[in-house]
Amino acid sequence: xxxxxxxxVDDDVDSGQSITEMLxxxxxxxxxxxxxxxxxxxxxxxxxxxxxxxxxxxxxxxVGTLETxxxxxxxxxxxxxxxxxxxxxxxxxxxxxxxxxxxxxxxxSELFDTIxxxxx
Amino acid sequence: MxxxxxxxxxxxxxxxxxxxxxxxxxxxxxEIIRAAEIACQEVNETGGVLNRPxxxxxxxxGSLPDSAVPAAEKLVDKHRxxxxxxxxxxxxxxxxxxxxxxxxxxxxxNFSFHEGGxxxxxxxxxxxxxxxxxxxxxxxxxxxxxSRMFFSGNNYEWSRGSIDAAKRSxxxxxxxxxxxxxxxxxxxxxxMDTLISRVEASNPDVFVPYFxxxxxxxxxxxxTKKGLKQKIAVVMGHYDENMASHLPSEVREGFYSCxxxxxxxxxxxxxxxxxxxxxxPGVNGIWPDxxxxxTNFSEGAYLCVKAFALAANQAxxxxxxxxxxxxxxxxFSGPQGEVSIDRDTHHSTVNTYLTRCEPNxxxxxxxxxxxxxxxxxxxxxxMGTRALSIPDEEVRLGARIIDYMTEGVNLVSVDxxxxxxxNSGSEVLFGxxxxxxxxxxVSELISPDIxxxxxxxxxxxxxxxxTGVWKGELKYLARGGQAFWCSVSYSAFTHAEHGxxxxxxxxxxxxxxKAEEDLEKLNSQLEILVQERTxxxxxxxxxxxxxxxxxxxxxxxxxxxxxxxxxLNVIRTSMYLLQGKCNELDSGVKILFERIDRNIHRCxxxxxxxxxxxxxxxxxxxxxxxxxxxxDVIPDLSLPDEVKLSTNFSAGNSPVAIDxxxxxxxxxxxxxxxxxxxxxxxxxxxxRLLLTTQVKSSTVVITLxxxxxxxxxxxxxxVFDPLYSTKIYGVGLGLAIVKQxxxxxxxxxxxxxxxxxxxxxxxxxLPIFSSDLNSTS
Numbered sequence: 046x047x048x049x050x051x052x053x054v055d056d057d058v059d060s061g062q063s064i065t066e067m068l069x070x071x072x073x074x075x076x077x078x079x080x081x082x083x084x085x086x087x088x089x090x091x092x093x094x095x096x097x098x099x100x101x102x103x104x105x106x107x108v109g110t111l112e113t114x115x116x117x118x119x120x121x122x123x124x125x126x127x128x129x130x131x132x133x134x135x136x137x138x139x140x141x142x143x144x145x146x147x148x149x150x151x152x153x154s155e156l157f158d159t160i161x162x163x164x165x
Numbered sequence: 166m167x168x169x170x171x172x173x174x175x176x177x178x179x180x181x182x183x184x185x186x187x188x189x190x191x192x193x194x195x196e197i198i199r200a201a202e203i204a205c206q207e208v209n210e211t212g213g214v215l216n217r218p219x220x221x222x223x224x225x226x227g228s229l230p231d232s233a234v235p236a237a238e239k240l241v242d243k244h245r246x247x248x249x250x251x252x253x254x255x256x257x258x259x260x261x262x263x264x265x266x267x268x269x270x271x272x273x274x275n276f277s278f279h280e281g282g283x284x285x286x287x288x289x290x291x292x293x294x295x296x297x298x299x300x301x302x303x304x305x306x307x308x309x310x311x312s313r314m315f316f317s318g319n320n321y322e323w324s325r326g327s328i329d330a331a332k333r334s335x336x337x338x339x340x341x342x343x344x345x346x347x348x349x350x351x352x353x354x355x356x357m358d359t360l361i362s363r364v365e366a367s368n369p370d371v372f373v374p375y376f377x378x379x380x381x382x383x384x385x386x387x388x389t390k391k392g393l394k395q396k397i398a399v400v401m402g403h404y405d406e407n408m409a410s411h412l413p414s415e416v417r418e419g420f421y422s423c424x425x426x427x428x429x430x431x432x433x434x435x436x437x438x439x440x441x442x443x444x445x446p447g448v449n450g451i452w453p454d455x456x457x458x459x460t461n462f463s464e465g466a467y468l469c470v471k472a473f474a475l476a477a478n479q480a481x482x483x484x485x486x487x488x489x490x491x492x493x494x495x496x497f498s499g500p501q502g503e504v505s506i507d508r509d510t511h512h513s514t515v516n517t518y519l520t521r522c523e524p525n526x527x528x529x530x531x532x533x534x535x536x537x538x539x540x541x542x543x544x545x546x547x548m549g550t551r552a553l554s555i556p557d558e559e560v561r562l563g564a565r566i567i568d569y570m571t572e573g574v575n576l577v578s579v580d581x582x583x584x585x586x587x588n589s590g591s592e593v594l595f596g597x598x599x600x601x602x603x604x605x606x607v608s609e610l611i612s613p614d615i616x617x618x619x620x621x622x623x624x625x626x627x628x629x630x631x632t633g634v635w636k637g638e639l640k641y642l643a644r645g646g647q648a649f650w651c652s653v654s655y656s657a658f659t660h661a662e663h664g665x666x667x668x669x670x671x672x673x674x675x676x677x678x679k680a681e682e683d684l685e686k687l688n689s690q691l692e693i694l695v696q697e698r699t700x701x702x703x704x705x706x707x708x709x710x711x712x713x714x715x716x717x718x719x720x721x722x723x724x725x726x727x728x729x730x731x732x733l734n735v736i737r738t739s740m741y742l743l744q745g746k747c748n749e750l751d752s753g754v755k756i757l758f759e760r761i762d763r764n765i766h767r768c769x770x771x772x773x774x775x776x777x778x779x780x781x782x783x784x785x786x787x788x789x790x791x792x793x794x795x796x797d798v799i800p801d802l803s804l805p806d807e808v809k810l811s812t813n814f815s816a817g818n819s820p821v822a823i824d825x826x827x828x829x830x831x832x833x834x835x836x837x838x839x840x841x842x843x844x845x846x847x848x849x850x851x852x853r854l855l856l857t858t859q860v861k862s863s864t865v866v867i868t869l870x871x872x873x874x875x876x877x878x879x880x881x882x883x884v885f886d887p888l889y890s891t892k893i894y895g896v897g898l899g900l901a902i903v904k905q906x907x908x909x910x911x912x913x914x915x916x917x918x919x920x921x922x923x924x925x926x927x928x929x930x931l932p933i934f935s936s937d938l939n940s941t942s
Contacts, residue, residue: 057731063738070745101727128730132723149734150765153741 049094049164050074054084054110055126056102060149064097064126067153073160081110088119095163098143100127100134108137115141122163126151171213177220178213178483180205180473181240182466183251183261188228189350189378190253192407193462197276198223199448200463201250203441204470214477221470226252226261233257237265247483248272250469253462254377255279255323262288272488274473276465278402278424280326281512281542287485289492290512291468291504292461293425295330296540298402301517302423303334303373305532310398311370312340317360318375320347322599327375327402329600330542343367347598352380354387361387364397371398382411389416405460406452406528414524425515426464426501427528428452435500438467453526459500468499472506503536512539543585543603573651573671577607578663582622585663594651594673596644607669612640612648625655629667633657638674650678722775729772737765777830778898784824784909788934791858791865792817798829799856802836808843808852816858816865820934827906834899835869835927842873842925849873864912864930875918875925884916907931 051073055061061077068075076091078084082105084096096114100107111123125138125146135146145159182201186194201221208219222244224236233252240246249271252258258275259282266273266287273285278293307314314335318324324347332342344367348356361384364372372393376384381403388394404422428439428451438459439451448457476491477483496505502516516536520528567574573591575584587595587602595602595610611618621639628635635655640648651671660666740761747754792814804810836854843852855870876884885904900916907914912931919926 057735059735060731060738063735063742067738067741070742126734128727128734148769149730150737150769151734153738 049160050076050092051095051097051160052076052078052084052087052091052093053097054078054081054102054107055097055099056080057099060099067156071157081105081107081113084110085113085117088114088121089117093121095122095124095160097124097126100125100129100138106134108134108141111138111141111143124159124163126156171209171218175217177218178215178477179220179222179244179246180470181237181244181246181249181251182221182223182470183226183233183236183240183249184223184466185228185253186225188226188232190228192378192411193253193460194225196407196458196460196463197253197466199442199445200438200459200467201470203438203445204467204474206441208470208474212478214474215481215483219470219474222246226257228254228257230257230260234260234264237261241265241269241271246271247477247485248274248473248488250274250276250466250473253277255282255326256321259283259322270485272473272476272485272492274469274492276462276469278461280323280330281545282322282326284510284541284545286489286511288511289469289472289506290539291472291506291515292465292513293402293515293517294512294539295327295334295542297425297515297517297537298423299327299330300334301534301537302400302402302421302519303331303340304338305423305519306371306398306400306421307335307338307340312338313343313369314340314371314373315344315364315367315369316342316373316375317344317346317348317364319350319352319377319380320598321350323377324375325598325600326542328373329603331373333543343369348376348380350377350380352376352383354383357383357387360384361391361393364388365391365393369397371400373400375401375403381408385412385420386416394419404522405462406458406526407460409522409526409528410452410458414526417522417526418524420522421519421531422522422528423517423519424461425517426459426461427518427520427530428459429520429528429530430501430516430518432498432500432502434498438464438500464500468504471497471499507539510539510541512541514538571673573669573673575602575607575669575671576660576663577667577669579657579665579667582606582608585666591671594643594649594671595641601644610641612642614648615640629655629657638678639671641671649673649675722772722779726772726776729768733765733768737762740765774898774902778902778905784827784906786822786824786910788820788822789825790817791819791821791823791867791931794823794825795832795856795858795867798832801829802833804836804854805840805844808840808854810854810856813855813857816860819860819865821865821910821931822934823910823931824906828910831903831906831929834903838899839869839871839873839925839927843871846873860933861930863933865933867929867931868926870919870924870926872924875920875923876916878918881916881918885914 051068053061053065053068053075055064055077056079058079061079065075065077076087078087081102084098087093088096098107098110105113107125107127114121114123123143125143126149127134127146128149129135138146144163147156147159182198184194184197185191205219205221208214213219222240224240226233226236237249237251240249249261249266252261252275254277258277258279262273262283262285265271267285270287272287272289274289274291276292278298279290281294283290303314312335316328316331318328328345335342344363346360346363348360374381374384388399398421400421400423402423404420405424406428409417439457442448442457442459443451445457449455450457452458472492472495475497476488476495479495480487480491482488492506493508493511494506496503498504503514505514507513514536517534518530519532519534520530522528567588570588571590573594574588575591576586577583578585584602584605584607587597589599592599592602608618608622611621625635633656637653638650639653640650642648650673652674653672654670655667657665657667740758744758795814799810839854843849846852849872851872853872857868859866885900904914907929910931912929915928917926917928918924
């Protein structure tokens with residue numbers, strides 16, 4: 046189960062790195078993309094099982110990234126991890142369809158449980 | 166025989182005569198004509214007037230001014246009479262003097278005793294003034310029967326003027342007025358009986374009635390029938406042979422009368438007059454044996470005719486001014502005795518007799534007072550004590566203006582403060598009858614409710630002594646007690662008769678005052694309105710500021726929420742990593758990690774609360790039966806295990822419109838708040854909540870009670886304010902959110918302490934949903 050390769054997308058370096066490291070500490074392979082554009086690039090070249098996607102980012106942003114990702118037909122699981130609790134972005138990603146929405150600050154065990162459940 | 170003396174072609178000298186042939190004193194008409202005709206006959210027998218026959222032209226005065234004035238005008242204007250005689254009643258006499266004789270400059274002679282209210286160059290009076298009648302009879306009666314007297318009469322000038330004179334006379338000898346009452350002319354017999362009962366109850370020594378005509382007959386009859394004649398002496402100035410002839414003997418007998426002439430007077434002239442009367446056509450004998458009656462009125466008419474003829478012959482002219490001059494110095498013998506006209510007053514020195522009526526209607530002379538000169542009563546002194554020998558138009562005009570002006574004019578004696586003159590404007594203003602204000606102290610008129618009349622009067626006096634003038638506004642009291650405002654001026658001057666006097670002119674400004682007061686009232690109302698509006702504006706402004714703050718807060722909250730959650734996330738994940746790197750977690754380090762984690766959670770809650778508050782305004786309502794809905798959501802409230810909740814729902818069938826999500830927040834927040842208080846109240850073992858619903862008028866009332874420590878009194882008003890918190894954790898938006906949501910539901914929320922011992926009750930009232938009302942959003 047720890048074989049999943051996870052792409053963390055977060056424009057906040059500290060945030061992205063801490064999540065990535067946390068995932069790695071649990072035995073996942075994790076990579077960090079600091080923007081939506083960078084994430085799409087990596088997704089098209091590498092092989093990832095899961096994207097942990099922040100919503101509010103400069104450039105394409107979370108929603109834009111998700112939309113493009115779906116348009117490209119990439120079959121990949123997506124977990125939204127955001128400081129937002131409601132608002133247009135939440136509504137938008139719900140409409141597109143994601144596997145889970147988690148709120149920052151995330152409880153590590155909740156995050157791990159979520160990943161576990163997605164790959165059972 | 167007299168007619169033979171004159172050539173038929175000689176034009177007669179016409180003298181007008183106005184007896185009352187009809188109306189209230191109509192009974193005297195015939196005797197007046199008879200006496201005047203006898204006098205005319207005598208004049209013509211001795212050469213007539215300027216060698217021309219004297220002719221009487223007779224017009225009925227109708228006992229009323231309205232008929233007397235046209236009669237006088239007819240005599241002068243149509244019949245070209247050079248002088249007129251007449252008018253028994255005062256009101257007719259005054260009207261004829263000022264409306265006919267004065268403007269036409271026609272000598273006007275009068276035969277009727279009166280109160281003294283006429284002063285004119287053309288007016289001559291050949292009967293008694295009060296001092297020649299009343300001032301004689303009152304002391305006499307007082308001496309003989311006692312000095313406690315009751316006065317009564319018709320409510321008009323003659324009665325009031327006469328009684329005023331009688332009272333003054335009584336006062337001057339130290340007597341006592343035990344009663345005084347006035348009744349309208351034509352008084353109801355029942356009222357007459359009431360009066361008589363009052364007289365009887367007052368138990369006077371002497372009763373002095375001054376009623377006219379039939380009222381007097383009625384009074385005397387009822388008085389006699391009541392058997393009072395034996396107990397109370399009655400004296401009158403107008404009781405005579407004619408009136409007695411209309412009364413039964415048991416009624417007429419025993420009453421006293423005082424006047425200038427009675428048929429029983431023993432003079433040669435009277436004997437002659439009675440003799441002529443006995444042979445007058447239609448006379449069947451001298452009273453009481455026949456209908457030949459004379460009284461002071463007819464004797465007066467006889468004197469008037471004689472006086473006119475004597476004056477004209479003395480003057481050698483019919484020119485009015487020359488007639489007046491001659492009349493002013495006239496002196497002659499009449500049936501009553503010597504009569505002479507007073508040059509100053511145009512009234513006469515006459516003779517006075519006091520008599521008692523016998524059962525047969527004859528008047529026995531009890532006392533002869535002899536001749537006395539005329540004195541104008543004080544109440545008429547303002548008209549001057551001298552009939553002006555040269556008509557001064559300006560002065561006459563001034564007097565007329567004062568009489569007719571609507572402003573009040575009083576003359577006040579400086580020494581006594583008593584009113585010595587009040588014009589009719591003043592009498593109307595204060596509600597007094599004619600002459601009634603005379604003798605009153607001017608301070609009695611002042612309303613005592615602002616300053617005492619004494620203080621007011623002294624203030625005015627001080628300024629008057631300094632400057633001779635005072636002007637200001639005074640609050641007066643009318644006779645009936647009603648207050649009114651006047652603009653008043655006082656000025657001092659020296660009066661020929663009264664010395665130092667103040668002239669007080671009063672102008673009624675009650676209406677202006679009222680308008681001023683209304684204006685003031687309006688102004689203060691306006692001020693209140695302005696204050697209210699200002700308060701509203703301040704409140705609106707505060708609300709706007711609050712809204713603006715909240716809007717800014719809302720905007721901020723969105724970004725703060727996001728911006729804070731990212732670093733919190735970093736802290737949490739980093740902490741997780743740090744935990745992993747510490748191989749052996751001793752208990753002290755573990756506690757520190759737990760503390761950090763707890764506070765991360767706390768920060769997240771704070772931003773959540775802020776978010777909730779900024780979003781509370783947007784609600785979507787639907788009708789809900791509250792009882793079942795609350796029962797459904799209770800498990801989601803996540804109450805601590807230590808707290809025991811009991812419920813009592815009785816709003817079953819009354820729906821309310823709520824936004825379920827938002828209203829759930831309300832329940833969460835108030836129960837959280839209550840639980841927090843209970844959990845903090847560590848001494849309390851038994852921690853309870855009670856949630857109830859009930860219907861009250863048109864609302865559903867939800868209450869949540871806890872048995873916690875209660876809210877400190879000083880804080881209870883602030884608990885709903887945003888950013889108010891006594892909790893260690895939280896920003897203090899929990900109850901503010903609740904209030905905001907409840908108000909968005911058109912509801913009300915209150916919080917109160919249940920008792921001094923503790924316990925808090927939150928009360929929420931929501932309007933019952935009605936389908937015909939659009940639900941608010």
